[in-house]
Amino acid sequence: MKAVRYYGPNKPLKVEDVEIPKIGDDEVLVKVKAAGICHTDLHFLDGTLVPWKGTLPITLGHEIAGEVEKVGKNVKKFKNGDRVVVNNNKSCGKCEYCRAGAQNLCENLDQHGFTIDGGYAEYVKTIERTLVKLPSDVPFEKAAVLPCAAGSVYHGLVDQAKLQAGETLLINGFGGLGTSALQVAKNIGAKVFVVDISKDKLKMAEELGADGVVDGTKSNVSEEIKKMTGGKGVNVALELVGLKKTMENAINSLAKMGRYVIIGYTKDMLEVNPLSLVVSELRIIGSVSYTHQNLIDVVELAHKKKLSPVVSKIVSLDEVPEALQQLKEKKIMGRVVAKP
Ligand SMILES: [Zn+2]
Ligand SMILES: [Zn+2]
Structure with a gap:
C-alpha cells in the first residue's frame, strides 16, 4: 500500500x-x-x-x-x-x-x-x-479533522477553561483549530473575538459568526479587545499561535478571573509579571490533545450539525x-x- x-x-x-x-x-x-x-x-x-x-x-x-x-x-x-x-x-x-x-x-x-x-x-x-x-451523515473528510482540529479546542474550552454561556472568548489565530473553536464557543453561547494577521481569515471569521475581529498586525490588540468588551477584557483567551507577541496580547486582554489556555507547541517563551496574575486572579492553563469523551462529544456535535470543520x-x-x-x-x- x-x-x-x-x-x-x-x-x-x-x-x-x-x-x-x-x-x-x-x-x-x-x-x-x-x-x-x-x-x-x-x-x-x-x-x-x-x-x-x-x-x-x-x-x-x-x-x-x-x-x-x-x-x-x-x-x-x-x-x-x-x-x-x-x-x-x-x-x-x-x-x-x-x-x-x-x-x-x-x-x-x-x-x-x-x-x-x-x-x-x-x-x-x-x-x-x-x-x-x-454516523453516516458525517462525511469522512470532515470526520478526519474532528479529533485534532475540533477535539483539542473542545478539550481546551470545555474541560480546561470551563467556558460558560454569556462569557467572552478571544481566539488567537484562525486556522483549522480556530474555525472549530469559534463553532464550539458559539454552541456554548459565548461571545467570540478573533485575532489574526490575515485579512482573508478575519473575513472568514466574520462570515462564521465572530462577534468582532482584530487585525493582529496592529500594535494595540489588547486595547481593541478591551474596547470591544466594555473595558473589561475577555473571560477566556485561547492561544493557537504561540508567538511571544500573541501570548503577551492574550494575557493583556484578559478580564479579572480570566483564563488563558495554551494549545499547541511553541518554542517562544512566555513572560508574565506575576503581580498581574495575582491582582486579577488570572490563570494560565496548558491543554494537550483531547480525551476519548471529547472525541465522542465532537462527533455528536457534528452529527447534530452544530460543528462543521x-x-x-x-x-x-x-x-x-x-x-x-x-x-x-x-x-x-x-x-x-x-x-x-
Ligand atoms: Zn493535528
Ligand atoms: Zn494509560
Whole structure:
C-alpha cells in the first residue's frame, strides 16, 4: 500500500510502497478514507517535535477517519464495514490518568502519526479503544479533522477553561483549530473575538459568526479587545499561535478571573509579571490533545450539525508533502485533507 513516510527532521517526506499491516487478536485494521493534514506535522519536519519513542521511519497523519476492514478475534465492539474516526491517542487504559478519563495524559501513550504509524496511508492498524463510531451523515473528510482540529479546542474550552454561556472568548489565530473553536464557543453561547494577521481569515471569521475581529498586525490588540468588551477584557483567551507577541496580547486582554489556555507547541517563551496574575486572579492553563469523551462529544456535535470543520481542499497521498509546504507558507485556509 502507499504511505507517506517520515525519516526525521529536515529530511524530505517519502511517498513509498509498504506492507499492509497485519493485525493481532486485539487489533483492528482500518481502511483510511480521509486523513487531515495538520500544522503539527511541520513541527516534526523542522525538528520542534521528535517522536519520543519507537523507530523511524513512521507514517505520519494523526487525524484519521475510515472504515473497519478487519478485526482480531478479541475485538467485540466493531465489525467490518463500520464507519469510524480514530483517536490518535493509543492509550493503555490502565494507568491512573486513563482510569480518570485523561487518556491524553496516559503514562504509556503511543500516538498514531507521532510514535506509531498514522493515517497518510491506505490502511492503519489500531485497537478498538481508539475508535469512535461515525454516523453516516458525517462525511469522512470532515470526520478526519474532528479529533485534532475540533477535539483539542473542545478539550481546551470545555474541560480546561470551563467556558460558560454569556462569557467572552478571544481566539488567537484562525486556522483549522480556530474555525472549530469559534463553532464550539458559539454552541456554548459565548461571545467570540478573533485575532489574526490575515485579512482573508478575519473575513472568514466574520462570515462564521465572530462577534468582532482584530487585525493582529496592529500594535494595540489588547486595547481593541478591551474596547470591544466594555473595558473589561475577555473571560477566556485561547492561544493557537504561540508567538511571544500573541501570548503577551492574550494575557493583556484578559478580564479579572480570566483564563488563558495554551494549545499547541511553541518554542517562544512566555513572560508574565506575576503581580498581574495575582491582582486579577488570572490563570494560565496548558491543554494537550483531547480525551476519548471529547472525541465522542465532537462527533455528536457534528452529527447534530452544530460543528462543521472547514475543509478547504482534498489531495491525494502523493500530494501530501506539497500540501504541507503550502501550509508552511500560510497559503491554506481551513484544513486540507488527504484521501488515499
Ligand atoms: Zn493535528
Ligand atoms: Zn494509560
